[in-house]
Amino acid sequence: MRVLFENNDVVVVDKPSGVAVHPGSGIVMEETVAGELLQQYPGLPVSNGEDRPGIVHRLDKDTSGVLLVARTEEALKFYIDAWKGRRVEKVYTVLVAGLLVPETGTIEAPITRDPVHRQKMTAMKNSPKIAVTHYKVMRHFALDCPVTLVRVILETGRTHQIRVHFGAIGFPVVGDDVYGNRRVNLVFRGAFDLRRQFLHASELEFPLMGMKKRQRVRSELSDDLQAVLDRLSLTT
DSSP states (O other): OOEEESSSSSSEEOOTOOSOOOOOOOOGGGGGGHHHHHHHHHOOOOHHHTTTTOOOOOOOOTTEEEEEEESSSSHHHHHHHHTTTSSSSSEEEEEESOOOSSSSEEEOOOEEESSTTTSEEEOOOOOOOOOOEEEEEEEEOSSEEEEEEEEEEESSTTTTTTHHHHHHHTTEEEETTTTHHHHOOOHHHHHHOSSSSSEEEEOOOEOOTTOOEEEEEEOOOOOOHHHHHHHHHHHO
C-alpha cells in the first residue's frame, strides 16, 4: 500500500483491490488497510470505533484508489464533518456496460438497503437518503459487447452509490458481480481477464485543516484495470 500524501493531520494511501478497509464479516484487522496503517501509524485515533482507526470514509474491498485517513482525533472529526458537508471532491474512473448517452449527466436517486437482500443497496424513491452522481463520458468502445469509460464525481457518498446508480439506469459497472450484467462480466473475465469491478477512486480534493487551501491527490489506474483499457484500445 503506497502513501500518496501525508502531513501531521492526514495520510492518503493508494488502496489496492482485494483488501478490505476495516474488519468485518470474518475479516480480521491484520488483513485490512486499517491494520496495515496501525503498524505504520500506531497513534491513529479510534473515536469512530476501535476497528476503524482514523478511517474517514471507506472503499469497497474490490475497489482500488485514493483513501484518506486522519492521524489525530481533531483531524478525524474535521474530515468526517468535511465529508458529510460535501467539502471533499471524490472522482472515480469507471467502465460501464453499454454506450452511455448523453455524454454528461447527473443521476439523482435516493439509496437505501434492499428490503429483501440485506447485503445489497437499492435505489428507492421514498428513501430520505438522497444520492447524487455526476458523470462525463471519456470514451466509447463499440465492441460486440460495447462499454463506456466514465469519469464520475460523487456529490454524496452512499454505500455502493456508483454501482447502484449506474445499474439503475441500465449501464452497470463492468465486472460487478452484485449489481452488474452477468453476460458482460463473463465476456470481460474471459477475453480481458477482468477479475473484479472496474471501479477506481482516482482523485480526492480536500481542505487542509487550519489552512485556507485545498489539496488534490491522484491515483494512477491500477495495473489490472489499465491492462483492460490497453486491450480495449487495441480492439477498437
